[in-house]
Amino acid sequence: MTTALTRDSTAPVAKHDGSRPSPRIKLARRRILIRHPDAEAGERLLGEALGAVDRDALHGILKQLMKASVILQKPDEANLAFMISMMKSIAPRDSLEAMLTAQMVSVHVATMRSACRLAFTEDLSQQEGIARTLTRLARTFAAQMEALNRHRGNGERPITVQNLSVQDGGSAIVGNVTQQAQLIVAEPGIAAEAGLIPPRDVSERELDRAEATRDTAA
Template identity: 80%
Template sequence: MTTALTRNGTTPVTKHDRGKPSPRIKLTPEHIVIQHPDAEAGERLLGEALGAVDRDALHGILKQLMKASVILQKPDEANLAFMVSMMKSIAPRDSLEAMLTAQMVSVHVATMRSACRLAFTEDLAQQEGVARTMTRLARTFAAQIEALNRHRGKGERPITVQNLSVQDGGRAIVGNVAQHAHLTVGEPGSATDAGLVPSRDAGDPEPNLAEVLRGATA
């Protein structure tokens, strides 16, 4: 028994039957068919696998994937089944991930179509055009993977500080540190000239440069 997917109502997709394999789909001239003995259970399982929150969302994703599966101006059932299977393997967890993964599998299919055209094209100009298209699609796919990882919290890089030692009387600062240079003038051979004069504390008043220079040349 097979059940055609319809848009009547917005029955929520629940977590029932978790762990069971999701049903396959079949294309007919008029419908996208979910192959499952129980219509509601089939929609729940497939909707859960694709990250759809209700029947409308499930129908919309399947319809968009069907259009992206078109070969020679006709939806291809095997291509659509592959795209649905890839979405299942990525396991979108919410509506954002469902839309993003649908785009990812569509971009992948378009990339492989371009690869096929490139293999059968002998004209140099056409090869260059197809190669540029493949490059853009491949970059888009990589950006989509990065976006999915960021959304899932995998894009953050932890920073580890090791072997931190602080001498007696010193202070360790965690955060952004801004360093500012100060001009210090002293007599040749003096401690100031040798760089041995301690730096001015943040609370000390700013020295007058003219007075410092007059004292240095006196």
């Protein structure tokens, strides 16, 4: 792999904090050229954008993306540029995120290829096979997104309450509830109805009813 000393960089489409132009790449006879006037600076900028910790990691990721960009048994420069751009937008922060985001963009490209094949296939049996592949790829991408979110959130999975019923006189907590949060119940009756407090024994209820009858008679 070589580095081309030509002036060419990609400006961000929209301004956002901390964004810096990073070098573009060019394919020449199955070699990846990083287009920047300073070879070391170009590798450093692209490595920071892709979450690569050193030169070996950067070139390894680029080679893997190049193989995943193949169209008709030939690496496609536009496809590779798209994949690198998507990795930049996700902004991997460490080696794990760099590998995961590389897999994500590769799975996305494969998913869209399957979608294209499905659109151009008229044979029913072929459609079923391609549809199964497309479904698996889409599920894999969703699982990768969840893995990335969990990694960035230190593994905490929030609990979302979709339906909540509160009786008159009761109160509820509005906001996100996580596994570390404590449950607060304002009214004992609401907790009992929700199954949070086990119902009292039948004998206890009959004893309370008898005591209430005696109090009324007195």
